[in-house]
Amino acid sequence: MNPALSVILFTTLSGTGYGLWLWLGLRIALGPRAYDFEPIGWFFALLLGAVLTTIGIVASLWHLGKPLRVWRAFTQWRTSWMSREGVMAVATLAVAVLMVAPLPIPHEIVQRPLAALLAVCALGTICSTAMIYASLKPIPAWRHPLVLPGYIGFALLTGGLAFAALPQPTPVLRFALPVLLVLTIAMAILKLAYWRAIDAKPLPQTRGDAIGLPNRKPSVFERPHTEANYLTKEMGFVVARKHARKMRVFSLLLFAALPILCIALAIATSRPWPWLDIATLCAICGAFLERWLFFAQAKHLVTLYY
Amino acid sequence: MTALPPPSKKKLGLVIDLDTCVGCHACATSCKEWNAGGIAGPLTDERPYGKDPQGVWFNRVHSYELEADAATKQPAQTLHFPRSCLHCETPACVTVCPTGASYKRAEDGIVLVDEDKCIGCKLCSWACPYGAREYSHVEGVMKKCTLCVDRIYNDKLDEIDRQPACVQACPTRARHFGDLGDPDSDVSKLVAERGGVALMPELGYQPVNRYLPPRPRRTGDDATTDDASQADTGNLAQRWLNRILKR
Ligand code: SF4
Ligand code: SF4
Ligand code: SF4
Numbered sequence: 001m002n003p004a005l006s007v008i009l010f011t012t013l014s015g016t017g018y019g020l021w022l023w024l025g026l027r028i029a030l031g032p033r034a035y036d037f038e039p040i041g042w043f044f045a046l047l048l049g050a051v052l053t054t055i056g057i058v059a060s061l062w063h064l065g066k067p068l069r070v071w072r073a074f075t076q077w078r079t080s081w082m083s084r085e086g087v088m089a090v091a092t093l094a095v096a097v098l099m100v101a102p103l104p105i106p107h108e109i110v111q112r113p114l115a116a117l118l119a120v121c122a123l124g125t126i127c128s129t130a131m132i133y134a135s136l137k138p139i140p141a142w143r144h145p146l147v148l149p150g151y152i153g154f155a156l157l158t159g160g161l162a163f164a165a166l167p168q169p170t171p172v173l174r175f176a177l178p179v180l181l182v183l184t185i186a187m188a189i190l191k192l193a194y195w196r197a198i199d200a201k202p203l204p205q206t207r208g209d210a211i212g213l214p215n216r217k218p219s220v221f222e223r224p225h226t227e228a229n230y231l232t233k234e235m236g237f238v239v240a241r242k243h244a245r246k247m248r249v250f251s252l253l254l255f256a257a258l259p260i261l262c263i264a265l266a267i268a269t270s271r272p273w274p275w276l277d278i279a280t281l282c283a284i285c286g287a288f289l290e291r292w293l294f295f296a297q298a299k300h301l302v303t304l305y306y
Numbered sequence: 307m308t309a310l311p312p313p314s315k316k317k318l319g320l321v322i323d324l325d326t327c328v329g330c331h332a333c334a335t336s337c338k339e340w341n342a343g344g345i346a347g348p349l350t351d352e353r354p355y356g357k358d359p360q361g362v363w364f365n366r367v368h369s370y371e372l373e374a375d376a377a378t379k380q381p382a383q384t385l386h387f388p389r390s391c392l393h394c395e396t397p398a399c400v401t402v403c404p405t406g407a408s409y410k411r412a413e414d415g416i417v418l419v420d421e422d423k424c425i426g427c428k429l430c431s432w433a434c435p436y437g438a439r440e441y442s443h444v445e446g447v448m449k450k451c452t453l454c455v456d457r458i459y460n461d462k463l464d465e466i467d468r469q470p471a472c473v474q475a476c477p478t479r480a481r482h483f484g485d486l487g488d489p490d491s492d493v494s495k496l497v498a499e500r501g502g503v504a505l506m507p508e509l510g511y512q513p514v515n516r517y518l519p520p521r522p523r524r525t526g527d528d529a530t531t532d533d534a535s536q537a538d539t540g541n542l543a544q545r546w547l548n549r550i551l552k553r
Contacts, residue, residue: 065426065446072405072423076308082429083404137398137509138435205506211387212503212517217373221384224334224366227358230440234431302437305368305389
């Protein structure tokens with residue numbers, strides 16, 4: 001599939017933003033009372049999440065042929081994961097705004113339920129994004145069972161690092177750092193398993209199946225057109241094998257190896273700065289590369305015809 | 307509406323005979339001609355002339371070489387394969403659409419795009435396994451085969467012309483149009499008679515269009531017997547008779 005920059009930016013940055021909100025929501029909803037209203041912690045987290053998700057959403061608008069009609073995309077939530085994603089994204093933003101809005105009820109009463117709602121909505125948005133891809137039958141690499149956990153994992157990882165990098169009370173950090181360490185290692189394993197799986201089994205159908213003669217062995221004699229067309233450009237993207245292997249190594253280095261090192265240093269020095277900031281940036285870049293590969297290496301069944 | 311309507315009784319679609327298709331591209335070009343001038347949505351070209359001409363087509367004709375098949379004693383052959391929308395009964399191209407621009411008509415099962423609602427997100431083209439949707443960079447919306455709705459229901463046209471442009475243009479009559487929901491229709495009978503198949507049925511899209519597989523070719527064995535009989539008899543009339551009786 002053609003790795004469109006707009007979509008990769010969108011899934012990476014929005015993923016980080018929603019992941020950040022998910023952690024924030026969990027922390028306020030479940031965390032000990034003493035840390036509920038850390039003066040800057042959660043306000044900055046809300047703001048940073050809003051900035052990241054907004055940049056992501058604006059990037060995704062480039063991908064549209066008619067961005068001015070985007071309001072129509074909220075109407076088909078009964079069947080379309082893309083529509084559900086839109087609805088969930090707006091709901092999440094609404095909850096985030098409510099958390100800082102002046103409310104008639106004292107904030108202490110509604111804060112925890114609102115935070116819990118924020119976490120649920122953020123998770124819903126992440127899952128909807130993943131399901132846009134995971135529900136497409138013509139692209140077997142995206143139907144893989146590790147795609148949904150992969151999306152959730154990357155959101156938790158990049159968002160979690162960004163969240164931990166914000167000013168946090170020491171006990172929160174003491175809890176968060178080991179969790180992030182485990183998560184990073186788990187994501188590296190998950191991605192390796194996913195890459196192995198898609199390498200082993202690229203397409204379940206054959207060209208014979210595609211033309212309705214499953215028992216024959218067809219080879220292309222003449223293409224229907226001499227130039228490229230929308231289909232060959234959009235679905236027929238070919239990435240050189242060598243290239244892909246290098247990108248995988250870079251991606252693993254960035255989203256796993258370096259963050260693991262940084263988190264270890266943060267634990268050892270018991271100082272988050274600058275280690276967590278570096279880890280966050282590395283992980284976002286690694287996730288970006290990983291997303292590029294997710295698109296570039298996925299094969300669409302229509303390529304069977306060519 | 308992006309939700310699918312209940313299954314319609316009428317299922318308009320195409321039946322394409324792979325035995326007689328000669329790969330002349332007449333269907334593809336006449337589709338382009340009709341739909342570039344029709345009202346259902348002009349078929350755009352990005353760069354119609356020059357070095358790398360590019361544009362949208364609803365119908366494209368592939369040509370393949372089939373390897374000889376020992377199991378069924380089929381010789382190697384070329385096969386021409388026109389590819390257009392199959393007007394599936396449960397098409398994900400419709401259900402994934404976030405705007406309701408893609409829809410399947412309840413009355414006759416035709417799958418269409420409302421270009422005034424399409425935001426050009428291209429998701430539907432990802433969801434179609436058959437490559438039947440093409441995006442127009444010029445207009446920013448998705449395009450696909452309309453089954454020539456603006457012809458088949460057009461009472462300004464003579465009855466005989468109320469057929470898809472591709473069907474009418476085909477010089478070998480490899481394309482047939484009709485109601486595949488009605489078991490007594492000509493197309494349904496043709497499908498039954500020739501063992502018409504749906505493409506990649508295991509994906510669950512339930513295409514309406516059917517492809518008729520090439521008829522079995524007489525095998526190479528035939529030729530050897532002929533040669534043998536030729537040696538035996540050496541008589542032209544007898545060889546012909548022999549051949550006719552063998553059928
Ligand atoms: S062939 Fe493709 S575009 Fe046509 S109805 Fe089926 S899934 Fe949709
Ligand atoms: S490209 Fe248009 S028709 Fe296709 S899914 Fe997007 S909005 Fe719907
Ligand atoms: S039915 Fe009409 S729109 Fe569809 S391929 Fe044939 S000519 Fe083109």
